[in-house]
Amino acid sequence: xxxxxxxxxVLHYYGEDGPRLVEVERHLQTCAECAIAYQTLTRxxxxxxxxxxxxxxxxxxxxxxRQMLRDRAGSRAxxxxxxxxxxVWLVPxxxxxxxxxxxxxxxxxxxxxxxxxxVVLALAWACAGPFVAAFALNRAAVDFEWLSSRAFAGxxxxxxxxxxxxxxVARVLPGLAxxxxxxxxxxxxxxxxxxxxxxxxxxxxxxxxxxxxxxxIFALTHIGNQLVGFVSESAYxxxxxxxxxxxxxxxxxxxxxxxxxVQIVSGATxxxxxxxxxxxxxxxxxxxxxxxxxxxxxxxxxxxxxxPGATPAPAAVIAxxxxxxxxxxxxxxxxxxxxxxVVAFLYHVGTYARLAALAYLAEAQVRRLxxxxxxxxxxxxxxxxxALCGVHLI
Amino acid sequence: MTDGDLDVFLSLIERHRRxxxxxxxxxxxxxxxxxxxxxxxxxxxxxHLEGFENRxxxxxxxxxxxxxxxxxxxxxxxxxxxxxEPQPITDVAETVASSTPDPERLVSNADWRRQVAAVMKTMSxxxxxxxxxxxxxxxxxxxxxxxxxxxxxxxxQHIFRAVRKIRLALEPHWSGR
Numbered sequence: 001x002x003x004x005x006x007x008x009x010v011l012h013y014y015g016e017d018g019p020r021l022v023e024v025e026r027h028l029q030t031c032a033e034c035a036i037a038y039q040t041l042t043r044x045x046x047x048x049x050x051x052x053x054x055x056x057x058x059x060x061x062x063x064x065x066r067q068m069l070r071d072r073a074g075s076r077a078x079x080x081x082x083x084x085x086x087x088v089w090l091v092p093x094x095x096x097x098x099x100x101x102x103x104x105x106x107x108x109x110x111x112x113x114x115x116x117x118x119v120v121l122a123l124a125w126a127c128a129g130p131f132v133a134a135f136a137l138n139r140a141a142v143d144f145e146w147l148s149s150r151a152f153a154g155x156x157x158x159x160x161x162x163x164x165x166x167x168x169v170a171r172v173l174p175g176l177a178x179x180x181x182x183x184x185x186x187x188x189x190x191x192x193x194x195x196x197x198x199x200x201x202x203x204x205x206x207x208x209x210x211x212x213x214x215x216x217i218f219a220l221t222h223i224g225n226q227l228v229g230f231v232s233e234s235a236y237x238x239x240x241x242x243x244x245x246x247x248x249x250x251x252x253x254x255x256x257x258x259x260x261x262v263q264i265v266s267g268a269t270x271x272x273x274x275x276x277x278x279x280x281x282x283x284x285x286x287x288x289x290x291x292x293x294x295x296x297x298x299x300x301x302x303x304x305x306x307x308p309g310a311t312p313a314p315a316a317v318i319a320x321x322x323x324x325x326x327x328x329x330x331x332x333x334x335x336x337x338x339x340x341x342v343v344a345f346l347y348h349v350g351t352y353a354r355l356a357a358l359a360y361l362a363e364a365q366v367r368r369l370x371x372x373x374x375x376x377x378x379x380x381x382x383x384x385x386x387a388l389c390g391v392h393l394i
Numbered sequence: 395m396t397d398g399d400l401d402v403f404l405s406l407i408e409r410h411r412r413x414x415x416x417x418x419x420x421x422x423x424x425x426x427x428x429x430x431x432x433x434x435x436x437x438x439x440x441x442h443l444e445g446f447e448n449r450x451x452x453x454x455x456x457x458x459x460x461x462x463x464x465x466x467x468x469x470x471x472x473x474x475x476x477x478x479e480p481q482p483i484t485d486v487a488e489t490v491a492s493s494t495p496d497p498e499r500l501v502s503n504a505d506w507r508r509q510v511a512a513v514m515k516t517m518s519x520x521x522x523x524x525x526x527x528x529x530x531x532x533x534x535x536x537x538x539x540x541x542x543x544x545x546x547x548x549x550x551q552h553i554f555r556a557v558r559k560i561r562l563a564l565e566p567h568w569s570g571r
Contacts, residue, residue, distance in 0.1 A: 006561075007554045014528060016535050016550075044564050045557070048510050050530040051423070053416050066404060068433060069440050141441075359548030362555060363518040 004034045009041050080140045080152040088136050088155030091129045092162045092183050096176055098126040099332045106326030106389065119326075119389070126163065126336035130287050130344070133160040137275055137283045144194045153272060154190020158183070160287045163337040164294035168301065170333065195271075204269045209352070211262035215296075218247065218256055219345050226322075226342075227380065230387035232394035233323055237315035244312065260296045267293050285351050288344035295341040325388050339385055346377040403440050410453050414460055420526050421464040423511050431467050435460035458541050461523055465542070468519035513563040517556050524549050525556035 004012075004027060011017040012024045028035050105118035133156040142153045158165065169182045225243060229236035246252060267289045274282040325331035325338075350373055357366045407414075414435065418428035439459050514522055523542060527533040533541070539549040 006558070007550075010554055010557050011550070014535075014553075040565060041557075041561065044561055045529065047506075047564070048529065048560055050420055051507065051511075053412075066400065069400060069403075069437055355544075358520070359545050359551055363520065 003031065004028075004037070006037075006041075009034070009038050012038070013041060013045060080142070080146070080148045082148070084136050084140050085148055085152045085155060088133060088152060088159045089183075089187070091132050091155075091159035092165070092186075093180075095126065095129070095162045095166055096179060098122055098336075099329050102126060102332040102335060103326060103329055106332070110326075110390075123336060123339070123385070127340050127343075129159040129162040130284075130291055130340065133157070133287050134280065134283050137287070138277055138280060141277050142272060142275065147191060150190055150192075150194060151187065153194070154186060156287075157190075157290050158186050160290045161294035163333070163340055164291065164298040167333055167337050168294070168298045170330075171298075171301070204266045207262060208266035208270070211259040211266070212349070212352075214255055214259040215263060216349055221247075223342060223345075223380065223384070226384050226387065229319065229323055230383050230392060232392050233319040234316075235394075236323070237319040240315040240318065244315070248312070257300065260300055264293045264296055281351060284347060288348040288351075291340060291344040292348060295337070295344065298337070323387055323392070324390050326390060335385075335388055338388060339381060342381055342384060343377075346380070350377065400440070403443060406452060407436060407439070407456065410456055413453065414456060417457070417526075417531065418460060418464055420530050421461070421523055422467065423514055427467060427471070431460065431464045434463040434467070438463060454541075461527070461541050462543070465519045465523055468522060509564070510560075513560055516559055516563070518552075520544070520548075521552045521556040521559070524552040525560075528553050 004024060008017065008020075008024060012021070012028075015021070017024050028038055101122040102119065105115060105122045108115035109119050136152070136159075137156055140149075140152060143149045144153070165182070166179060169179050173182075221243060225236060225239045228239045247256065270289075272286060275286050276282070321331070325335045350370075353373075354366060354370055357369065361369070411432075414432050415428055418431040418435070419425060422428050422431060435456065439456055442459075514525075517525065520542070524538050527538045527541065528535065535546055535549050535553070538553075539546040542549065544552075
């Protein structure tokens with residue numbers, strides 16, 4: 001047996017070396033070098049003793065604690081304020097107005113480049129939903145016993161998923177009036193009693209992550225291809241033709257559709273479990289999940305996707321429409337939908353990757369990597385936005 | 395939630411209060427912080443009391459809530475530079491080596507405790523929590539990973555890094571003798 005590593009010695013000290021316990025002990029009896037190292041470790045760790053017990057706060061403190069719990073629990077369990085409920089529902093109400101603004105500012109920018117910031121502002125408005133939802137969820141706890149809480153949670157979900165939901169409704173029932181009918185139905189649905197989240201969602205999470213791996217491979221390939229579109233439309237069309245050979249295979253289509261369904265169902269099962277005021281990361285993780293669920297539904301229900309027998313549109317035709325989204329209001333509706341889809345995907349996967357990285361790297365290293373990932377992600381989104389607005393290198 | 399619920403809750407947690415305060419103190423290293431962490435944990439426990447139904451062990455449940463509140467609290471402290479000023483680990487090591495003539499005697503010495511506390515402050519919240527649970531509380535790595543909500547491998551790595559920091563700061567003293 002070769003010399004023991006420091007980590008092996010630590011595990012042995014704590015009796016956590018499992019089946020290797022006897023083997024390590026035997027080695028320590030025969031290897032002087034490791035025995036000395038272990039002795040030093042033992043000496044150090046046994047000298048690190050816990051601090052003295054502190055006295056538990058006396059009874060008068062318990063009374064104060066009682067008051068504090070009553071006050072704070074009372075304030076948390078209060079109804080959600082009408083202003084927050086109104087805020088989250090305003091997002092889908094006003095969303096359709098942002099689309100003609102994107103188109104007209106896009107036309108202005110094509111004539112005069114100085115108008116480009118107007119496109120950015122119009123896009124920011126269209127993409128505001130998930131951020132408004134996060135802002136609101138960080139300020140109010142959701143208690144499904146209250147009607148106002150249910151209206152608030154439903155509004156936050158709709159606000160977060162607005163671009164996808166709008167596209168879906170517009171595809172099935174075109175016309176602004178139908179959008180507002182759909183919103184009215186969504187308000188009514190959110191007021192109904194919500195199903196409770198299962199206590200343990202550990203197994204659901206495992207299934208969610210497994211299906212996410214399949215979707216991630218597909219999504220990364222897809223995003224990579226969209227980035228090729230920044231080089232030129234023809235390069236995108238060529239890459240798309242090549243990729244179609246793979247993902248139009250029956251088995252691949254079946255795997256992707258199943259994974260998407262599993263993602264949506266498992267995500268819905270976890271629901272709002274981790275959503276709570278102040279927990280920005282968890283709240284954004286849930287919000288990006290809601291967005292991605294709507295994105296997947298809208299994507300899967302897109303014409304042609306669920307119709308494997310149909311001949312797909314030529315790649316060049318797709319490229320021509322895909323990279324000219326500022327031309328029509330319909331195209332403009334796809335712009336925030338696609339950009340937020342990429343942002344939500346990168347955030348959702350990135351947050352999980354960050355947690356996984358903590359198993360192998362120090363927090364400071366993970367933080368540095370996170371900054372690099374944010375920079376890379378932002379670059380990807382900006383490049384995609386330029387490509388979708390018709391800006392190409394060639 | 396009624397006053398009756400609150401009374402039941404307080405009577406339930408009363409027998410665990412001493413344990414919770416001391417665990418919070420071991421993790422945060424500061425009485426006021428321990429008090430804040432326990433208050434947050436009790437508030438969370440009270441608000442999610444229905445989540446405890448059908449669970450066998452109240453202490454395990456409270457423990458999990460407290461540990462997560464402590465991690466949040468430590469992260470909050472690290473974000474506030476006025477409250478978080480850890481010495482670089484090399485400074486801690488130098489201080490220990492120069493000011494501690496007899497290790498055996500110093501283990502019970504207040505100065506030694508301060509040195510250990512200084513090393514603990516150089517740890518990240520997860521390193522600190524996993525180390526306290528493993529080293530002071532004697533929890534298994536499997537229990538720690540479940541309590542903190544991370545994988546067993548992650549829990550091991552945090553403990554390894556915490557022990558490395560302890561050794562880096564304190565071992566120069568032993569080896570110098």
